[in-house]
Amino acid sequence: MGYGVVGAGVAKLIKEKKKLLESRIGAVLNLKTIADIDTATDRGIELGDTALVNDALSILDDPSIDIIVETIGGETIAKQFIETALDRKKHVVTANKALLANHGNELVSMARTNRVDLAFEASCGGCMPIIKSLRESLVANNIKSMSGILNGTCNYILTKIAKDGSSFEDALKMAQELGYAEAEPSLDIDGFDTAHKLAILNSLAHGMHINLKDIHVEGIRHITPDDIAFAREFGYTIKLLAIGKIQGDHVEARVHPTMIPDSDPLSHVDSSMNAIAIDADATGRTMLYGHGAGMMPTASAVLSDIADIARNIISGITRRVPIMGYPEDNIISRPVLPMSELYTKYYLKFDAKDHPGVLAEISGILGARNISIKSVHQRGRKTDGHVPVVMITHTAREAWVQDALEQILGTETVTGTPVVIRIEDNC
């Protein structure tokens, strides 16, 4: 269902890799019907005896179809089709992260009731086998933390700013011209797509439900070439990270631009590439890297799900691995740590008046709130009698930092909104 870019990629692989897949799976994958409202666009794929119809019911009503692949996207019609499919005891493969992040629990529960598989390797990180790793490879591990670069658009833009000194706006325009970013780019650049993926991965990693609205989300619109240059001086790179971390009885679940040190392999993940680092108690740190989007990488992940389900069908079994990695009855409730209670290090940039008492005033306010400064840069281009004051703090509590920022903004020394970028350098 859905014959857009990803749907066409899936059709292409099933058709062109027919022999390879038959050999490896031990059964023929027969692509019976493709449904899309647009049946006119030629996707350049030799469909042979596969029907291309504009009526989804010819798939949902067809008793000979075992597996449905949903590549429509969105949360309305796709949700309705998946629910109907599960209800009719068809296995479902989807790449729909928005749907899973918002309605995953309901869909998992429906799949369980109907004793069918629901698979979604392509929903997070494209062709990186992150879902399979969390569900299967790391079975004997407690996951301590995950940090992921999960949105290729944002990573392309940040890389472009870093390498060419482009402004955010120019880098976005370039990303749009290259097809990396949508005309309406908010879902990507404001961090929501990354948050959808974090919601899914958090559930899998920690055996928990998470409400999407509990995830703190910041995008990259405010990142400037200056911030990236200052970060570099301190030995850091700025990436939009999805962070999921066990913190006592809570879980940290946050998406925001993050400074990471050059020694962190994630700092070398450039352009539209994705990567995720996982710290687990037995394995230590592992990392996956690959194309997080695109026609064929995403289709490759869909095919790995189809193959898994096909192997189950051949073996006469279903739901061999619990959909969320843990049996539904063992899924726990673990609250998300409120951002105010987060402890981390901070990069702060103030637009300050160029007079001698400025640094004393700012650091006095920070110091009074137990925030100690690791290093300060106070130089660079002076504009209208203002200079950027840039500092890196030691570990501090988010609430203290927000309180200090409010106080500093109340002084006459600083104009504009300070830039706050959190730092992760414990790897």
Next chain:
Amino acid sequence: MGYGVVGAGVAKLIKEKKKLLESRIGAVLNLKTIADIDTATDRGIELGDTALVNDALSILDDPSIDIIVETIGGETIAKQFIETALDRKKHVVTANKALLANHGNELVSMARTNRVDLAFEASCGGCMPIIKSLRESLVANNIKSMSGILNGTCNYILTKIAKDGSSFEDALKMAQELGYAEAEPSLDIDGFDTAHKLAILNSLAHGMHINLKDIHVEGIRHITPDDIAFAREFGYTIKLLAIGKIQGDHVEARVHPTMIPDSDPLSHVDSSMNAIAIDADATGRTMLYGHGAGMMPTASAVLSDIADIARNIISGITRRVPIMGYPEDNIISRPVLPMSELYTKYYLKFDAKDHPGVLAEISGILGARNISIKSVHQRGRKTDGHVPVVMITHTAREAWVQDALEQILGTETVTGTPVVIRIEDNC
């Protein structure tokens, strides 16, 4: 079988993660018996009702045991035990790369005859899920090439030389003191361990049998701080790579020190960490990164195999995924490309007499064999009237290069053995 470091790690996970594993797998893993000739050493693990015996037959003869884990290592007694286990229709999990590289075909065939599983995720890359990725995640891909840093000892030594300017000998000594290298380090530093892993991965990736003796193997004993410094000047890092690449009807299968550009994520894989980059037709480039050895990372991989087999047992199925990724009847024979027919780029270092005609002579001999030079460095410390002449070639045929080297060695201009390091910079 085998209660050394890895065996103890496996026991530790089964004991300490009992509840987690039961929850995720849906069955209790009961560690019935551990066999080792040494039953006296206390491994610090609370064994409870698990028997620790010095008699392997109490495992092999026990009809209540379903899965045998072999962590003895080596090719003699371990082979005999695994064969007996398969013969008695017990599933086998092993981390034994030497055994698999040398006798994999026989063992796979025995497992097939007896309709049991043979799993070996821990044999390559420790906790990186490389075996599962090749067998399952990349099911719809033709693998074009793999490049892996698969030996932590070598990578530690090369990193140490690069960061501290240590000599090979000092770096090796340090690795031995830290427990990264054996007292007899040849298996690691001469590249054989890496070749064992390449043999296994090549079979999985390309659906082919490979003879270990067809793999070209060079180690890292001859790498000097000078070579690493020169590499850096040209923008390269030196890593011991396992390379498995489809080349027409042949496969390249080679292990040697390799220069890779700083833009290659593998160049940032430091210390004892492992990584593997895979180029496949649908996914493009993907990479896995993690601890390639060590007690708990290796044990984690063993547990993922045990969980897979346990899930099969619960479902009443076996050999759900073909052991080598492809059904045994579909495994092809693909010859290994002779090294003389390899085309790649080269770093060449000559110890040359410090007189004006040297460069003309060397480059003349290279040019006559169609080897064109991309850049030359002729400077640095002069010793006994000799200077190092360092050059990077464009792509050339290995046979031409070897022929030119022989000719150059016959001149009066050059003393000692030239250093030849192959370059991979097509990523």
